[in-house]
Amino acid sequence: xxxxxxxxxxxxxxxxxxxxxxxxxxxxxxxxxxxxxxxxxxxxxxxxxxxxxxxxxxxxxxxxxxxxxxxxxxxxxxxxxxxxxxxxxxxxxxxxxxxxxxxxxxxxxxxxxxxxxxxxxxxxxxxxxxxxxxxxxxxxxxxxxxxxxxxxxxxxxxxxxxxxxxxxxxxxxxxxxxxxxxxxxxxxxxxxxxxxxxxxxxxxxxxxxxxxxxxxxxxxxxxxx
Numbered sequence: 001x002x003x004x005x006x007x008x009x010x011x012x013x014x015x016x017x018x019x020x021x022x023x024x025x026x027x028x029x030x031x032x033x034x035x036x037x038x039x040x041x042x043x044x045x046x047x048x049x050x051x052x053x054x055x056x057x058x059x060x061x062x063x064x065x066x067x068x069x070x071x072x073x074x075x076x077x078x079x080x081x082x083x084x085x086x087x088x089x090x091x092x093x094x095x096x097x098x099x100x101x102x103x104x105x106x107x108x109x110x111x112x113x114x115x116x117x118x119x120x121x122x123x124x125x126x127x128x129x130x131x132x133x134x135x136x137x138x139x140x141x142x143x144x145x146x147x148x149x150x151x152x153x154x155x156x157x158x159x160x161x162x163x164x165x166x167x168x169x170x171x172x173x174x175x176x177x178x179x180x181x182x183x184x185x186x187x188x189x190x191x192x193x194x195x196x197x198x199x200x201x202x203x204x205x206x207x208x209x210x211x212x213x214x215x216x217x218x219x220x221x222x223x224x225x
Contacts, residue, residue, distance in 0.1 A: 002074040002075050002076050003073060003074065003075040003076065003123070004075070004076040005075075005076070005078045005121060006076075006078070006079070006202070012024060012161075012216075013079075013200060013202070013216065014163070014202075015161050015162060015163045015216060016162075016163060017162065017163045017164075017165060017174075018162065018177065018181075019160055019161070019162045019177050019178045019181035019182075020160070020161060020162070021158070021159070021160055021185075021187070021221070022158075022159055022160075022161055022218075023157060023158055023159075024156035024157060024159055024218070025155075026153060026154065026155040027121055027153070027154055027156075028121070028122045028124070028126065028151065028152070028153050029081070029119035029120060029121050029122055029151075029152045029153075029154065030052055030055050030056055030059075030119065030120050030122055030131060030134075030149055030150075030151070030152070031052075031117050031118065031119040031149065031150050031151075031152035032048035032051050032052055032117070032118050032119075032148050032149055032150070033048075033115075033116070033117050033118075033148070033150075034048050034115075034116055034117075034118070035113070035114065035115045035116070036111075036112055036114065037111040037112045037114065038111065038114065038116065039111065045116065045118065048116075048118045048148070049080060049118060050144070051144065051145075051146050051148060051149055052080070052118055052119070052120045052149065053077075053080075053120070054138045054142055054144055054146060055120075055131070055134045055135055055138050055146055055149050056077050056120045056122075057077060058134040058137050058138040058141075059122070059126055059130060059131070059134045060075070060077050062130075062133075062134070067130075067133055067137070069125060069126065069127075069130050070125065071124075071125035072125055073123070073125070075123055077120065078120055078121040079120075079200055079201055079202055080118065080119075080120060080200075080201045081118075081119045081120065081121065081198065081199065081200045081201065082116050082117065082118050082119065082198070082199050082201070083116065083117040083119065083154070083196040083197065083198050084114065084115070084116050084117075084196060084197045084198075084199065085114075085115045085116075085191075085193070085196055085197070086109060086113065086114060086115070117152065117196070119152060122151075128151040131149065131150075131151045134146075134149075135147060135149050156195070156198065156218070156220060157195075157220065158190075158220065158221055158222065159198075159218045159219060159220050159221060160178050160181065160182060160187065160218070160219055160221050161178075161216060161217060161218035161219075162174050162175075162177060162178055162216075162217050163214060163215075163216060163217075164214070164215045164216075164217050165211075165212065165213070165214060166210065166211050166212075166213060167210040167211065167213060168213070168215065171215070171217060174217055175217065175219075178217070178219065182221060182224075186223060186224050187221045187222065187223055187224055188221065188222060188223075188224040189219055189220070189221055190220045190221050190222040191219065191220055192220075195220035196220070197217075197218070197219050197220075198216075198217075198218040198219070199215055199216065199217055199218070200215065200216035200218070201213075201215055202214040202215065202216065203215075
């Protein structure tokens with residue numbers, strides 16, 4: 001049976017719909033960085049997703065060709081994930097509850113200013129050289145420029161997370177729960193250029209109604225001083 005990250009690491013991919021604290025181990029990803037509205041049709045974000053899936057599936061099917069990756073085992077390509085920052089608009093984690101807003105009331109962001117790193121997790125056996133091979137192979141076979149994909153390592157460490165059920169635009173209520181949870185347990189957000197807000201998209205948006213979308217929301221934290 002193919003290895004499935006969602007099943008093997010349920011703690012990180014299938015959290016409860018209430019806040020919990022986790023320590024997330026180091027993980028490697030195929031990543032594409034960019035800026036702009038993720039909802040823009042044909043925009044940078046959607047192009048990045050296309051590149052990621054092309055590279056990810058090239059690696060997944062590599063065992064059928066001449067490029068044999070040492071230690072390869074069959075696995076399910078993990079879901080799309082994203083690390084987000086909001087520039088001078090502040091952090092999404094700060095935008096709910098901690099600025100005097102009613103619980104669950106969202107701050108208004110200019111989505112064109114969003115900065116993101118879209119990622120798909122890589123099995124531990126995949127090296128930087130393997131990713132470089134996949135970029136070239138995918139570019140040659142699919143006639144797609146995959147040069148923007150990079151090998152990205154993240155050590156998230158101490159975080160708070162929750163399973164959000166519903167549209168991305170309705171994440172405010174779930175984040176408000178995390179705000180309250182941190183306040184009650186003596187923690188605060190620790191969001192910076194190096195510790196970013198993280199989302200994992202578990203639902204196929206084109207096949208599932210928005211009110212049923214499942215998204216893991218994870219923010220880095222520290223003990224409140």
